[in-house]
Amino acid sequence: MKYFVAVAGNIGAGKSSLAGLLAHKLGWEAFFEPVEENPYLADFYADMPRWGFQSQVFFLARRLRHYRGLLNHPGSVIQDRSVYEDAEIFAYNLYRQGYMSERDWNSYHDLYEAVMTLLPPPNLVVYLRTSVATLANRIARRGRELEHNISPDYLAQLNDMYEAWIAGFNLCPVLTIATDDLDFAHDSAHLDQIARRITDRLQGKEVITLKS
Numbered sequence: 001m002k003y004f005v006a007v008a009g010n011i012g013a014g015k016s017s018l019a020g021l022l023a024h025k026l027g028w029e030a031f032f033e034p035v036e037e038n039p040y041l042a043d044f045y046a047d048m049p050r051w052g053f054q055s056q057v058f059f060l061a062r063r064l065r066h067y068r069g070l071l072n073h074p075g076s077v078i079q080d081r082s083v084y085e086d087a088e089i090f091a092y093n094l095y096r097q098g099y100m101s102e103r104d105w106n107s108y109h110d111l112y113e114a115v116m117t118l119l120p121p122p123n124l125v126v127y128l129r130t131s132v133a134t135l136a137n138r139i140a141r142r143g144r145e146l147e148h149n150i151s152p153d154y155l156a157q158l159n160d161m162y163e164a165w166i167a168g169f170n171l172c173p174v175l176t177i178a179t180d181d182l183d184f185a186h187d188s189a190h191l192d193q194i195a196r197r198i199t200d201r202l203q204g205k206e207v208i209t210l211k212s
Contacts (some may be wrong), residue, residue, distance in 0.1 A: 002075060003028070003122075003202055006082035008166070009128030009156050009179075011150065012135040012142075016195070017185045019080040025195055028076040029180070031066045038062075045149065048094065053104040056091040060112060066117055082125060084169070087112040089161050121171040124202055126194075129163075130179045132156050175201050 005028075007015045016032055038044075040055040063083040070077040087109065095105035099153035130138075132155045139147050166174060175197060184191040 001169075002077075004070060004077050004079070004082040004122045004126045005198065005202075006079040006084075007126045007128065008082050008085055008160060008162075010130060010135055010162055011147070012138040012155075013128040013130040014138065014179055014185070015128060016080045021191055022186060022195060022198070023078050026076070026078075026199075028078050029070070029073050030078050030080065031070050031128045033078045043190075048097075048099040052094040052100045053092075053108065056086065056094065056100070056108060057111075059086045059090075060108070060115075064115060071120070077082070079122070082122070083112075083116075083119075084165070084171075085162075086122060088165050089158060091098045093157060093161055120154065123172060124198065125166075125169065125174045126198060127162070127166050127173060127174055128179050129176055130159075132159060133178045135159075173201060 005022075007019050009015050019030045019032065022028065038055060038058050040051050040058055044051040045054040045112050060083070061082075063086055063124065066079065067083065070079060091105070091108055091112075094100040095102070100108070132152050136152055139150060166176070177194060177197075182190045182194075184194055
């Protein structure tokens, strides 16, 4: 059976690492977030009000292209960050903070809602719940220049929005994984545990929030 799993979580939660590791372990195809390819990203971090709308439209367009690719893929796929997060977390947060005008937000959200009615949801969303301290440490360790100015307050705002979003998300089942005490990138036992929980959930077995 073909599965479609999306990995959701804040900046630095470990989405890309987990998607890649699970794809290798389970024999799936990974579809990664197009961060480095966004031609607006550097301008966005330098001037969010000026470039927020353009950056989010780029992410939405690229995510929809990925959607077509993963839906057409013959085998199981795992997606690094869902299309839902682009709109309902990051774009909405820009609007909430005044970095996207109401006109731009309404245009963006109308486009997002229209497209979402045409797309099938994943079989499972894996939500990586991660504290601000852990997020900040992971962001610092990976050393991406564009992320140097991300503040703990910004990460905390996003965490709050993620918790509200995941609490109301009902398009497909959700597996929540608390990642602070997990090192799935270096501990094969942790990765095995996560993979087992995901396959159990996909097969309809009972699952609870995963902790260390």
